[in-house]
Amino acid sequence: xxxxxxxxxxxxxxxxxxxxxxxxxxxxxxxxxxxxxxxxxxxxxxxxxxxxxxxxxxxxxxxxxxxxxxxxxxxxxxxxxxxxxxxxxxxxxxxxxxxxxxxxxxxxxxxxxxxxxxxxxxxxxxxxxxxxxxxxxxxxxxxxxxxxxxxxxxxxxxxxxxxxxxxxxxxxxxxxxxxxxxxxxxxxxxxxxxxxxxxxxxxxxxxxxxxxxxxxxxxxxxxxxxxxxxxxxxxxxxxxxxxxxxxxxxx
Amino acid sequence: xxxxxxxxxxxxxxxxxxxxxxxxxxxxxxxxxxxxxxxxxxxxxxxxxxxxxxxxxxxxxxxxxxxxxxxxxxxxxxxxxxxxxxxxxxxxxxxxxxxxxxxxxxxxxxxxxxxxxxxxxxxxxxxxxxxxxxxxxxxxxxxxxxxxxxxxxxxxxxxxxxxxxxxxxxxxxxxxxxxxxxxxxxxxxxxxxxxxxxxxxxxxxxxxxxxxxxxxxxxx
Numbered sequence: 001x002x003x004x005x006x007x008x009x010x011x012x013x014x015x016x017x018x019x020x021x022x023x024x025x026x027x028x029x030x031x032x033x034x035x036x037x038x039x040x041x042x043x044x045x046x047x048x049x050x051x052x053x054x055x056x057x058x059x060x061x062x063x064x065x066x067x068x069x070x071x072x073x074x075x076x077x078x079x080x081x082x083x084x085x086x087x088x089x090x091x092x093x094x095x096x097x098x099x100x101x102x103x104x105x106x107x108x109x110x111x112x113x114x115x116x117x118x119x120x121x122x123x124x125x126x127x128x129x130x131x132x133x134x135x136x137x138x139x140x141x142x143x144x145x146x147x148x149x150x151x152x153x154x155x156x157x158x159x160x161x162x163x164x165x166x167x168x169x170x171x172x173x174x175x176x177x178x179x180x181x182x183x184x185x186x187x188x189x190x191x192x193x194x195x196x197x198x199x200x201x202x203x204x205x206x207x208x209x210x211x212x213x214x215x216x217x218x219x220x221x222x223x224x225x226x227x228x229x230x231x232x233x234x235x236x237x238x239x240x241x242x243x244x245x246x247x248x249x250x251x
Numbered sequence: 252x253x254x255x256x257x258x259x260x261x262x263x264x265x266x267x268x269x270x271x272x273x274x275x276x277x278x279x280x281x282x283x284x285x286x287x288x289x290x291x292x293x294x295x296x297x298x299x300x301x302x303x304x305x306x307x308x309x310x311x312x313x314x315x316x317x318x319x320x321x322x323x324x325x326x327x328x329x330x331x332x333x334x335x336x337x338x339x340x341x342x343x344x345x346x347x348x349x350x351x352x353x354x355x356x357x358x359x360x361x362x363x364x365x366x367x368x369x370x371x372x373x374x375x376x377x378x379x380x381x382x383x384x385x386x387x388x389x390x391x392x393x394x395x396x397x398x399x400x401x402x403x404x405x406x407x408x409x410x411x412x413x414x415x416x417x418x419x420x421x422x423x424x425x426x427x428x429x430x431x432x433x434x435x436x437x438x439x440x441x442x443x444x445x446x447x448x449x450x451x452x453x454x455x456x457x458x459x460x461x462x463x464x465x466x467x468x469x470x471x
Contacts (some may be wrong), residue, residue: 022305024355045397046433067352096451197304210303210330217307221316228375228384229368232317250387250403251415 011174014166015104017192018134020065031067033075034059037083051086053079058094061135102137108164108177109139112189117144284329285336294349302350306359312367324364331357391416396426396433 020028029035033053040049054075064071085092109115109132116126127141163180177186190200198204206213225232234241291301312320334354341348372384387403398418422430453465 024306024352024359026358027352027355030355044393044395045399046395197302198299204304205299207301207303217311218314220314221319222314223316226375226378228372229317229320230372233321236318246407249406249409251389251406251410 010168010172012104012166013174014107014110014177014188017110017188019131019195021195022197023067028066031072031075032059033079052082054082055094057096058082060095060097061133063131063133063136063138063140099137101134105166107134108166110188110192111194112191113186115139115141117141285333287333287337291349293346295347297350303353303356306356307363309363309366312363313370317368317371320364320368324361327357327361327364331361389416390418392419392422392426394426396422396430 034056035053036050037053038051040051043049058078059075062071062074066072066075082092109129111129111131113129114126115129117123122144125144127144129139130142131140132138133140164177164186165180166175167178168174169176177188178184179186193200227235288301291297307323312323315323331354334357338348338351338354369384376382376384388400389403390398391401392398401416450465457463458465
């Protein structure tokens with residue numbers, strides 16, 4: 001019953017739209033250097049002590065991808081500074097990042113959107129969004145630059161769709177992007193689906209000999225059986241085990 | 252049958268099931284499996300045509316039979332060996348390895364295979380014996396008074412006197428004092444941390460700009 005209710009929940013496609021969608025989380029943490037340099041564990045029940053390359057409180061996100069050369073060298077430099085401060089027993093002030101990440105349901109900008117800048121020196125100019133940075137709440141428009149959340153007052157006069165919201169569609173099974181002012185649906189541009197691996201999911205080039213074709217991945221070969229993994233493999237290879245193990249003690 | 256298996260699997264199976272075919276390959280060809288495609292040599296970033304995609308997700312792996320998972324594990328292992336060889340080659344020539352996230356992609360796949368196998372074993376074991384397939388743990392109390400889960404070890408003989416550790420409801424004097432001081436220290440650390448958060452929130456941009464401290468307020 002619970003699963004059927006979950007299946008009936010409307011889809012939120014915008015939650016998955018991320019350039020780094022398929023990047024392994026462990027790799028991203030590694031290039032951010034917010035991983036422990038050393039963990040002192042096994043402390044008789046007391047929590048582990050972790051020494052970080054760059055403490056998570058010290059990590060300041062940027063509009064650049066963390067694995068890009070320039071950003072990575074910045075992180076390495078910070079890690080060196082942090083470590084040398086630790087070695088010389090000096091106080092090091094962490095740069096606690098100020099802006100908080102905007103919730104997925106609040107965020108309505110995607111790459112490929114035509115936007116008009118409403119404040120700042122580029123006020124009134126229009127352009128397509130090149131990249132968005134969710135971590136820093138930044139939107140990079142081709143040639144122009146703006147930052148969200150900075151003095152948005154006075155932008156009413158320009159008569160442009162200022163705010164969008166996520167709303168259920170007619171069938172009630174999917175969230176769509178709707179202008180608050182005019183009530184029109186503003187479809188998500190195809191450019192929003194771009195990730196590091198592909199420009200469009202259907203245009204992904206499968207690497208011969210490495211990638212498994214999509215249809216084969218989704219072929220079901222599992223037939224449940226009351227046997228453990230090891231038993232089934234032994235049966236397949238033809239290993240017969242007749243000995244019965246003696247009881248052992250776990251302590 | 253080969254059609255039903257993903258390509259990586261079918262190539263792996265072919266080498267497994269027909270040892271003659273493997274034997275016919277020269278040693279060079281076998282050694283080649285430890286190296287990347289030559290098209291990838293000396294690249295800063297792999298071209299999309301040669302850049303492997305994302306890791307297997309747990310949901311996809313749940314569709315696959317146990318023998319498929321078994322084969323996929325070794326396919327991943329071979330890929331990981333290849334990557335380690337390439338990394339060694341790059342490091343020895345002081346070069347950057349292209350697309351190092353491939354390590355983590357393979358590792359993610361392998362972790363998820365383990366997860367799915369554990370799920371299946373757990374279901375069978377719970378059904379048959381009522382026990383979990385997870386590694387056994389025991390709740391014990393250390394000499395310092397901390398009560399925690401410790402992985403149990405397997406022994407052939409039953410425990411001798413004092414060999415088996417237990418959870419202790421009442422701590423002795425030393426452990427009690429240790430715990431008392433520990434909680435006090437943790438409380439003070441937490442209090443200082445909360446103060447720091449408040450102080451940081453109260454700082455304005457002007458204070459950063461003019462290098463000024465916050466106004467001093469006594470008897471707040």
